[in-house]
Amino acid sequence: MMKIINLSETDSIINQYLAELRDAGYQKNRLLFRNNITRIGEMEAYEISKTLRYEARDVTTPLGTATVRVPAEQIVLATIFRAGLPFHAGFLNVFDHAGNAFVSAYREYTDEDHTQVGIHVEYLATPSIEDKCLVIADPMLATGGSMEMGYRAFLTRGEPSHIHVACVLATPEGIETVRRVMPAERTTLWCAAIDPELNEHKYIVPGLGDAGDLCYGDKQ
Numbered sequence: 001m002m003k004i005i006n007l008s009e010t011d012s013i014i015n016q017y018l019a020e021l022r023d024a025g026y027q028k029n030r031l032l033f034r035n036n037i038t039r040i041g042e043m044e045a046y047e048i049s050k051t052l053r054y055e056a057r058d059v060t061t062p063l064g065t066a067t068v069r070v071p072a073e074q075i076v077l078a079t080i081f082r083a084g085l086p087f088h089a090g091f092l093n094v095f096d097h098a099g100n101a102f103v104s105a106y107r108e109y110t111d112e113d114h115t116q117v118g119i120h121v122e123y124l125a126t127p128s129i130e131d132k133c134l135v136i137a138d139p140m141l142a143t144g145g146s147m148e149m150g151y152r153a154f155l156t157r158g159e160p161s162h163i164h165v166a167c168v169l170a171t172p173e174g175i176e177t178v179r180r181v182m183p184a185e186r187t188t189l190w191c192a193a194i195d196p197e198l199n200e201h202k203y204i205v206p207g208l209g210d211a212g213d214l215c216y217g218d219k220q
Contacts, residue, residue, distance in 0.1 A: 001184055005189065008194075017036040017192075021036050021040075030216070034086040037083075037087050037139055038093070041089065041137060044137075045090060048164050073132070074131075075134075076100070076126070076127060076133070077100050079101075079103075079138060081103070081104045083210075087139045087166075098135075102124070130160075131160070132158070136166065137166045139167055140204060140211050141165070142202055144173065144176070151182060163182055165190065167189075169207060170191040170194050
């Protein structure tokens with residue numbers, strides 16, 4: 001069974017960052033918005049670090065030798081352009097020796113009323129993920145369509161030992177997509193909160209709006 005970690009169920013500073021991300025007044029400051037996305041990424045990375053396998057290693061100091069326990073797994077941090085970039089930066093701040101994978105997967109409406117959404121993939125850059133711990137960081141898990149397409153693209157470079165799906169906001173629909181396409185026994189989903197629904201344009205409600213636009217400005 002896939003494990004789901006909803007960090008809003010425990011009081012922490014993540015809730016403050018999320019409150020600011022949701023606030024229409026705070027959203028006028030793109031720098032603050034991006035910083036809060038990054039900080040939630042750092043917090044989730046720390047929580048993920050507790051689940052990894054560790055091994056003892058001797059480290060030579062100026063005065064002797066210290067034995068420390070360090071991660072025994074190879075990690076690949078994967079993200080989906082463009083809203084995923086500041087979120088990915090938070091994970092990279094913590095897992096600074098990790099490999100990095102990037103895919104361009106974006107939503108495009110397929111009808112005039114903007115109620116039917118397709119996902120377009122056109123770019124992939126990734127190391128091998130064979131038998132590695134794959135962390136897919138994408139702040140908004142709405143329908144799960146871009147997460148599914150990104151995951152399938154990454155699988156062309158190997159089969160990971162474990163998959164951590166990390167987001168800021170998730171919906172039940174997005175979670176069900178992850179549950180359907182990823183191996184349940186090797187997948188853990190992390191989120192700062194789960195929101196109840198999507199609107200007719202497939203945006204999360206109450207959500208926070210378009211994370212990519214709020215990070216980097218409007219697009220045409």
